[in-house]
Amino acid sequence: MAESEGSDTPLQKRQRLVREAAGWLAVLGVLIPGLQRFYMGHRRWGWGYLVLGLMVFVPSIPLQILSYGVRALCLLEGLWLLTMTNEDFDFRFNRDLIELDWTSAQDREVRDPEQQLQSQLQQGLITRAEYEERRRQIRRIS
Template identity: 35%
Template sequence: MLSQTYPSRNRRTAILLALAGVVVPGLHKFYLGQRGWGIAYLLFFWSGIPRIASLFEGIWFLVQGQTAFDAAFNGGSALPPQPAAPRIDPAQVGAIADALRQLDMLRQDGLISEYEFEQKRRRLLDQID
C-alpha cells in the first residue's frame, strides 16, 4: 500500500536502505510505505531472514530498472503520459446526431433490423471517440 506522505520515492535511496538492511532490516520497507512489512522485518531481525531478504531486495531494486521501480512504488509515475483526447468538431457531432436520428427512423419503420441498427449506431459513435 502506498503512503500519502511520500508521493515519490527515489530508487537509489531504496537501494541504499535495503542494502543497509543487512545491519538494520526493514528501513527500506518504511521508506516505501510498507509499514507492516517494516515492522515484521524489525520483529524478526534476530532470525537473520529479514537481513537476507533486505539484501535480495536491494539487488532486485538495482536490477529491475527505474521504470519497473516507479510502476511498483510510485504508482506508475514513470509511464509515458497519455495523449490528450482529440478535440471534437461540434459540426461533426451534429452530423452524427442527424445520422443517428435517420437511422432510428429506418429502424422504427422496419427497414433495418435491431442488429443492423446497433452496428451502424456503434460505427457512428466510434467516429466521435
C-alpha cells in the same frame, strides 16, 4: 486539498520514491532490517522485518535462523531494487505519481518501411511516383 470519498481526513500527497535510496536502505537491512519498507510507506512490513530481524538477540537457534533469513531477504531485495530500471521502479512503486503515456495502435510508430511509405502517401507527404520508386528500392534491398 482533495478529500477521499466517505472520509473526513484529507489525502496526503506523498513524495516520489527514489530507487537508489530504497535499494541502499534494503542493503543496509543486513544490519537494521525493514528500513526500506518504512521508506516505501509499508509500515506493517517494516515493523515485521524489524522485529524478526532483531530476533538474532534471542537465545533460540530457530529464531536466530529466521532473523538471518530476514536479513538475507533484505539483501536480495536491495540487489533487486538496485538492478531494476527507473521505469520499472516507477511503474511498481510510483504508479500513482507518474503520468502514463497511453497511445492507440493507430498512433504508434510503424517499423515496416513499406507501411511507412504507405502512410506517407496517404498523408500526402510524397507523390504516387515517389512512392512507387521508393517501394522498388526497398524491395531490391530486402
